[in-house]
Amino acid sequence: MNPVNYLYLAALLFTIGAAGVLIRRNAIVVFMCVELMLNACNLAFVAFSRMHGNLDGQIIAFFTMVVAAAEVVVGLAIIVSLFRTRHSASVDDASLMKL
Amino acid sequence: MENLIALLVAAPLLGAAVLLCGGRRLDRVGHWIGTALAAASFVVGVVLFGAMLGYDAEARTMRQHLYSWIPVEGFQGDIAFQLDQLSMTFVLLITGVGTLIHIYSIGYMEHDERRRRFFGYLNLFLAAMLLLVVADNYLLLYFGWEGVGLASYLLIGFWQHKPSAATAAKKAFIVNRVGDMGLSIAIMLMFTTFGTFAFGPVLEATGETSEGKMTAIGLMLLLAACGKSAQVPLQSWLGDAMEGPTPVSALIHAATMVTAGVYLITRSGAIFNAAPDAQTAVVAVGAVTLLFGAIVGCAKDDIKKALAGSTMSQIGYMILAAGLGPIGYAFAIMHLVTHGFFKAGLFLGAGSVMHGMNDEVDMRKYGGLRKYMPVTFVTFGLGYLAIIGFPGLSGFFSKDKIIEAAFASGGAQGWILGTVTLLGAGITAYYMTRVMILTFFGEKRWQPAPDPDKTASVEPGIEVHPGEMPHPHESPRSMTIPMIVLAFGSVFAGGFFSIGDRFVNWLEPVTQFDHPHPPISVPVITGMTVAVLLAGVAIAYLQYGRKPVPVVAPRGSFVTRAARRDLLQDDFNHVVLVRGGEHLTRSLVYVDHTLVDGVVNGTAATVGGLSGRLRKLQNGYARTYAVSMFGGTAILIAATLLMRAV
Numbered sequence: 001m002n003p004v005n006y007l008y009l010a011a012l013l014f015t016i017g018a019a020g021v022l023i024r025r026n027a028i029v030v031f032m033c034v035e036l037m038l039n040a041c042n043l044a045f046v047a048f049s050r051m052h053g054n055l056d057g058q059i060i061a062f063f064t065m066v067v068a069a070a071e072v073v074v075g076l077a078i079i080v081s082l083f084r085t086r087h088s089a090s091v092d093d094a095s096l097m098k099l
Numbered sequence: 100m101e102n103l104i105a106l107l108v109a110a111p112l113l114g115a116a117v118l119l120c121g122g123r124r125l126d127r128v129g130h131w132i133g134t135a136l137a138a139a140s141f142v143v144g145v146v147l148f149g150a151m152l153g154y155d156a157e158a159r160t161m162r163q164h165l166y167s168w169i170p171v172e173g174f175q176g177d178i179a180f181q182l183d184q185l186s187m188t189f190v191l192l193i194t195g196v197g198t199l200i201h202i203y204s205i206g207y208m209e210h211d212e213r214r215r216r217f218f219g220y221l222n223l224f225l226a227a228m229l230l231l232v233v234a235d236n237y238l239l240l241y242f243g244w245e246g247v248g249l250a251s252y253l254l255i256g257f258w259q260h261k262p263s264a265a266t267a268a269k270k271a272f273i274v275n276r277v278g279d280m281g282l283s284i285a286i287m288l289m290f291t292t293f294g295t296f297a298f299g300p301v302l303e304a305t306g307e308t309s310e311g312k313m314t315a316i317g318l319m320l321l322l323a324a325c326g327k328s329a330q331v332p333l334q335s336w337l338g339d340a341m342e343g344p345t346p347v348s349a350l351i352h353a354a355t356m357v358t359a360g361v362y363l364i365t366r367s368g369a370i371f372n373a374a375p376d377a378q379t380a381v382v383a384v385g386a387v388t389l390l391f392g393a394i395v396g397c398a399k400d401d402i403k404k405a406l407a408g409s410t411m412s413q414i415g416y417m418i419l420a421a422g423l424g425p426i427g428y429a430f431a432i433m434h435l436v437t438h439g440f441f442k443a444g445l446f447l448g449a450g451s452v453m454h455g456m457n458d459e460v461d462m463r464k465y466g467g468l469r470k471y472m473p474v475t476f477v478t479f480g481l482g483y484l485a486i487i488g489f490p491g492l493s494g495f496f497s498k499d500k501i502i503e504a505a506f507a508s509g510g511a512q513g514w515i516l517g518t519v520t521l522l523g524a525g526i527t528a529y530y531m532t533r534v535m536i537l538t539f540f541g542e543k544r545w546q547p548a549p550d551p552d553k554t555a556s557v558e559p560g561i562e563v564h565p566g567e568m569p570h571p572h573e574s575p576r577s578m579t580i581p582m583i584v585l586a587f588g589s590v591f592a593g594g595f596f597s598i599g600d601r602f603v604n605w606l607e608p609v610t611q612f613d614h615p616h617p618p619i620s621v622p623v624i625t626g627m628t629v630a631v632l633l634a635g636v637a638i639a640y641l642q643y644g645r646k647p648v649p650v651v652a653p654r655g656s657f658v659t660r661a662a663r664r665d666l667l668q669d670d671f672n673h674v675v676l677v678r679g680g681e682h683l684t685r686s687l688v689y690v691d692h693t694l695v696d697g698v699v700n701g702t703a704a705t706v707g708g709l710s711g712r713l714r715k716l717q718n719g720y721a722r723t724y725a726v727s728m729f730g731g732t733a734i735l736i737a738a739t740l741l742m743r744a745v
Contacts, residue, residue, distance in 0.1 A: 094719075
């Protein structure tokens with residue numbers, strides 16, 4: 001199978017993720033969209049690794065997973081504490097960080 | 100012996116420190132301390148003079164290096180002294196006349212409750228002036244120069260409760276500042292030209308640099324001299340300086356302050372010799388001031404102001420002589436010394452008259468005082484004969500030499516200067532005779548004492564009962580003795596100096612000397628001088644001696660009125676400098692408000708407005724930030740791709 005198709009899929013997933021981050025208000029959904037973008041990147045890296053015949057892309061994919069795992073821990077903790085204080089998971093409600 | 104030089108300055112400086120810091124507990128002895136330390140300085144001066152006479156004429160310069168003041172690589176400012184024949188002359192004049200004035204002040208200031216402070220200032224004045232004349236470099240000279248300015252400010256404004264005295268002090272200080280600027284610029288020019296400002300190296304190297312630079316330095320030095328010596332155009336402070344106590348006037352006019360300019364020009368003779376243009380300027384300033392002061396002196400009814408005009412005129416003679424180069428330096432200093440004697444005597448005499456007349460200064464309200472104040476009359480009279488140059492007295496010898504040197508300066512310049520100096524001698528005879536007749540001769544024109552509430556001219560501490568007629572009386576001995584000593588100087592100093600050209604030979608190693616060769620023979624010049632002098636006396640006698648003098652000054656001609664107003668010097672300064680300065684500052688303020696403030700405020704408003712708009716981007720919504728991030732990334736990627744494609 002032509003590896004370029006994987007790149008198309010990765011681009012599609014990244015676009016869906018990006019659109020979700022920009023459009024959705026629910027923090028959990030936004031969070032999942034971010035994960036979707038990360039995984040789209042991973043897919044692209046692995047595809048490039050396959051295309052170029054070296055392992056660099058795969059190694060970077062592992063790094064991305066580690067970073068993503070750490071991000072999940074911190075991000076979920078923030079969302080949970082946000083929900084506890086505000087009884088809402090809407091990202092637009094947390095708009096106090098401005099002048 | 101050299102180590103004594105510092106003591107000259109240290110003694111009065113110590114006096115000033117003790118008297119000014121000592122507080123009220125010294126009130127009862129303060130004047131004795133001040134006088135003793137001034138006298139101590141004089142004794143040291145005499146001892147040094149004796150030692151100096153023991154050396155060969157060429158090897159008489161004594162030096163003392165006290166310490167390095169500013170020891171910087173390539174900039175050596177030293178507290179170091181140099182005492183040569185020129186400095187020695189000044190030291191003896193300053194300390195001698197200064198001590199006499201101290202003694203006189205004991206009696207004159209007896210009723211002033213701030214007498215201790217007065218003596219402290221007097222000592223400070225002496226110390227600053229001594230520092231000025233014994234310094235061995237221009238930087239230290241400048242230090243003394245500023246010290247003289249400060250002390251004169253303090254003394255002119257000594258009766259600071261009188262607004263006129265406070266104003267006069269400020270005026271003297273500010274006008275002097277203009278001159279001081281000249282001196283500081285001259286010193287900077289010297290440093291850039293020669294890399295040093297010690298007298299020795301600077302004055303030896305004058306021939307090696309361009310004439311233009313020498314002219315610039317010379318003109319700046321002349322500006323400085325104009326300020327301190329009250330020469331046109333910086334002469335306006337001298338008349339107002341009469342607001343100070345009379346001993347201060349005597350000190351300023353005879354021993355310290357106004358002689359500093361003559362000293363500066365004579366000391367810097369090598370610079371002026373190398374710059375003929377600057378010399379011409381010096382001569383012109385001297386000639387103009389000589390006539391200016393004399394004309395002002397003719398019209399003043401205030402005895403002190405008439406004498407002030409006379410000082411201005413006599414200093415003009417000295418500056419003129421100093422501008423003539425080696426033929427004039429020695430005569431300038433000789434006239435300075437003899438003038439020191441008779442002008443101090445005249446001022447002390449004027450103070451004595453005022454003392455006896457309830458501090459009245461208007462000569463039109465004197466008259467017939469010779470019977471009541473015999474000592475003052477005789478000493479003042481001898482000073483008068485000396486200043487007009489009566490044959491045989493001091494002023495005759497010194498002024499006659501200057502007139503000869505003026506004629507000898509060559510060509511048209513010589514004839515012009517000779518005529519001016521002759522004319523000046525005639526006018527001097529006229530106004531001094533006028534002072535003499537108005538004060539001591541004629542009928543009594545005494546007026547009852549003014550109401551002290553209505554006039555500010557009454558000196559404090561002296562009891563004046565409104566409406567009381569003055570009771571003129573001879574002054575106490577502490578005042579008459581200095582006058583008698585000075586009268587001796589006025590009579591004999593000139594003759595003593597002139598026998599065998601003693602004074603000229605004494606100064607010759609320092610100032611050089613060329614014998615003047617006037618185009619007309621010396622006896623003819625002397626004859627002309629005496630004739631002009633007698634004419635001046637005769638005119639004054641016809642005007643004031645033959646007919647009664649009105650108590651209220653007549654309106655007078657246009658010239659008289661102008662001369663009464665100091666030939667409109669203050670009006671000129673007001674219109675040109677004050678108004679001009681005001682217009683300049685106003686327009687500068689306008690430019691500042693519109694242009695500078697406009698740019699600053701405009702920039703601030705623009706930045707403020709822009710940031711107000713930019714602030715709206717920070718709305719707190721995470722998704723907005725995400726959009727800007729995505730947008731930015733997209734633009735970056737697009738730009739990268741575009742660059743690569745190109």
